[in-house]
Amino acid sequence: MxxxxxxxxxxxxxxxxxxxxxxxxxxxxxxxxxxxxxxxxxxxxxxxxxxxxxxxxxxxxxxxxxxxxxxxxxxxxxxxxxxxxxxxxxxxxxxxxxxxxxxxxxxxxxxxxxxxxxxxxxxxxxxxxxxxxxxxxxxxxxxxxxxxxxxxxxxxxxxxxxxxxxEGAADIYRDFARHGGxxxxxxxxxxxxxxxxxxxxxxxxxxxxxxxxxxxxxxxxxxxxxALDDEWYRTRCPQWDKVIVPFLSAASWAGFGLHPRGNFEAFTQAASKQKWLECHPGRHxxxxxxxxxxxxxxxxxxxxxxxxxxxxxxxPAVRLHERRPFSTEFSVRTEEAWPLPSTVWTPTFLGASDNDLTWNKPQELRSVTFDALGDPLTFISPPLEADMEITGPLAAKIFASSSTTDLDLFLTLQAFAPNGAEVSFQGTIDPHTPLAQGWLRASHRKLDTAKSLPYRPYHTHDEIQGLEPGKVYELDVEIWPTHVMLPAGYKLALQISGKDFERPLLAGAPPDPLVNRGSGPFLHDDPEDRPPGIFGGRTTICTGGEEMSYLLLPIIPS
The missing domain is CATH 3.40.50.1820 (Alpha/Beta hydrolase fold, catalytic domain)
Incomplete structure (x- = not known):
């Protein structure tokens, strides 16, 4: 032609x-x-x-x-x-x-x-x-x-x-092949x-x-x-200290399960002296x-x-499109660094007695148990007293035990309007993606202390550390970066499950259910990797006292 x-x-x-x-x-x-x-x-x-x-x-x-x-x-x-x-x-x-x-x-x-x-x-x-x-x-x-x-x-x-x-993943193991192991x-x-x-x-x-x-x-x-991060994976990953070319890294706000972690990691880890980060909503x-x-x-x-x-x-080094609930308008603003310099890292604590998220530390040790392959737990905050912006990487510290020798944690950040409607956005594939997602296999809990940050735990994935049934373990879960502007009166929620996040198929949704349940096609349901005898046990989440489970939020002051 x-x-x-x-x-x-x-x-x-x-x-x-x-x-x-x-x-x-x-x-x-x-x-x-x-x-x-x-x-x-x-x-x-x-x-x-x-x-x-x-x-x-x-x-x-x-x-x-x-x-x-x-x-x-x-x-x-x-x-x-x-x-x-x-x-x-x-x-x-x-x-x-x-x-x-x-x-x-x-x-x-x-x-x-x-x-x-x-x-x-x-x-x-x-x-x-x-x-x-x-x-x-x-x-x-x-x-x-x-x-x-x-x-x-x-x-x-x-x-x-x-x-x-x-929209380019970078770590073949962590971004692409195995999320949290x-x-x-x-x-x-x-x-x-x-x-x-x-x-x-x-x-x-x-x-x-x-x-x-x-x-x-x-x-x-x-x-x-x-199953572990070895030389085969590492030879298929960038060496950040050798990435020196100027670049513009463009990340999706809602690409959980594939690309955005790589775009954010590149911006923070690459040796390039001239680098910019762009963050946008929408389909892939x-x-x-x-x-x-x-x-x-x-x-x-x-x-x-x-x-x-x-x-x-x-x-400016960072250009982001602001997301607001139930809106298709995305205003642009710029920032000088990522994470944003004004970030106030704020823990919100899990309370097992009422399944709530609270800004105050629960002093009494409590626990709640659920079937790993059954209905999830959802911890919900009271209505926000003022408008709140959440922008940046997140993390959770979860104290948990299993009735078996391992457990998988699937963490999902949600928000709900005063009328109960869930806040979701068009993702790279799924049209109704929640605010943020993170994953961790408990036997992969070992941290690389040199690379870990309070808001971005970094796991070595170099050995299997099995669980003793009934014993409580401290688990640090990386939750991929997100952004949302929530009005006063909205509620935050953290769902904890032993399987992929999934909501009922929405009325009028296209016939392919894989892209309309909240996780898109990025599922973790291979029975060889997740045999029910190990990952279908009973999971207990502990809160309060010395086992203070919490979600760390990147809150941006207004």
Whole structure:
């Protein structure tokens, strides 16, 4: 397909250090003059049209935003990448690379592997020396095309000058495979077999199903065999002290179970001296393409790739969209750091006698017991006496025991209006996502004391520490960051369960119940990982006295 003002080259070969040649599609300005480059590399198929490979997501986007991408015919849209018909006229070369063993690239498919990351590094260096390149390369994309930005940045390719990882997990173990040590099944049962492994992983020739199977690593097998964080996971994670490139990290407020933890961790842990954090609401594929977001992306790249003096260096470090209950309007404000400098870390205490959340420490030791696979416990606060903003990472200290040798904790922060209506927001997939979620397997309770913070416990996940039935253990649970502005009169609630958060299917909800119960598809229900004989026992939560269970809230003064 021809596009005015644009040169399109398909299946351009990029030679790797072992001789294998990856295939890339290149979209560049027709004047042939050198221009800066924005790249992606991944396994979804660089030539699979958005409206074919992800038809339902495309339909949702263009029906909700009929004027999305103004000025573009949307002829070259593919999942989670830039639109060349926008960016090439802006003066950029857009390059999409099929990673090894995927799409039109030959080789063995091994997602997030060191080999794949080295390939990305080599592709960046190739792009930087082409005749139509200024030598300045940027990276920009969503999800997979954000996750591997953290990894390749650790290799410090010389031509990489800036990047925008938009909703990109970073820690393959903690963000992706095992939340709090509990196996997340979405990536085994949905993502890998449906989005990565099908016929797109063909290379330049056609293969049978058996040949395709032999041509890729078994991600599910790798995850299931590795309950602990080992070298295999670590070689698939960034080294934050080596991530020095300028970046804009874009996090979703409601992406629990996949990306936002990585965006926040990157902002706080990476060695980059020039880094910014953007926080937005909405669906996974939505906010990236809205006009305000694209103008933000353009300003960032114009500054770092085109060397324009557009004031970007004066941009505040944090840009967030404020969320209010039952509102679809999201005002923007800026801050200077994350967590926000004005944060007042405030514990709210669990009371077992009345299942309440209270600002006062309960002095008397009490306990409450529930069936781990049965109905959850919910601790509810009194009505808020004043408006309250909660913005930042959260944590909970839970004193608990089990009737078996282990237990899983699923913690969910909720809020309720005076009329009892639950406050929920559009998540990356689920249209009714609660305020925050966190997980912990008690046998993974060991903390890395050097990396842990009061508001962000960091678990080593390097050994199994089983439980003695009936013995109380102190468990520190990381709860992923959130933001909400709650009016006076609303109530907060902390739900504690031994299984995934789930609310009744809402009236009029779409037929797929997995994305309408509060946790989306990011569930933890593999019977091999959670045998009922161990994780279906009785769990006791202790409160008060020396076993003071509490939720730590990041409250922002008005």
């Amino acid at each position: 021809h596009a005015p003002g644009m040169i399109i080259e398909r299946d351009v070969s990029i030679r790797m250090d072992d001789g294998l040649q990856l295939k890339a599609d290149v979209f560049r300005p027709a004047d042939g003059q050198p221009a800066p480059i924005i790249m992606t590399s991944g396994p979804y198929g660089k030539g699979v049209p958005y409206n074919v490979g992800f038809a339902s997501q495309w339909k949702w986007l263009i029906e909700k935003y009929r004027d999305v991408l103004p000025g573009s015919a949307r002829d070259f849209m593919v999942w989670e990448t830039l639109d060349p018909q926008i960016w090439v006229p802006w003066g950029y070369v857009c390059i999409r690379v099929d990673s090894r063993g995927a799409g039109r690239s030959p080789g063995h498919l091994d997602v997030f592997s060191p080999r794949e990351t080295k390939d990305f590094h080599d592709a960046i260096e190739w792009a930087g020396v082409q005749s139509w390149s200024t030598g300045d390369v940027g990276l920009c994309g969503i999800s997979y095309y954000a996750m591997n930005q953290w990894q390749v940045a650790s290799l410090q390719p010389s031509h990489l000058k800036a990047m925008i990882p938009w 509990i196996q997340s099944n979405h990536f085994l049962t949905v993502w890998y077999p449906r989005q990565v492994a099908p016929e797109r992983a063909t290379g330049p020739a056609e293969f049978t199903a058996d040949e395709l199977l032999a041509n890729r690593s078994d991600l599910g097998k790798q995850f299931r065999e590795r 594929e939505e906010w990236f393409y809205l006009n305000d977001s694209m103008q933000l992306q353009k300003r960032f790249f114009d500054h770092f790739l085109k060397k324009e003096a557009n004031g970007w260096n004066d941009e």
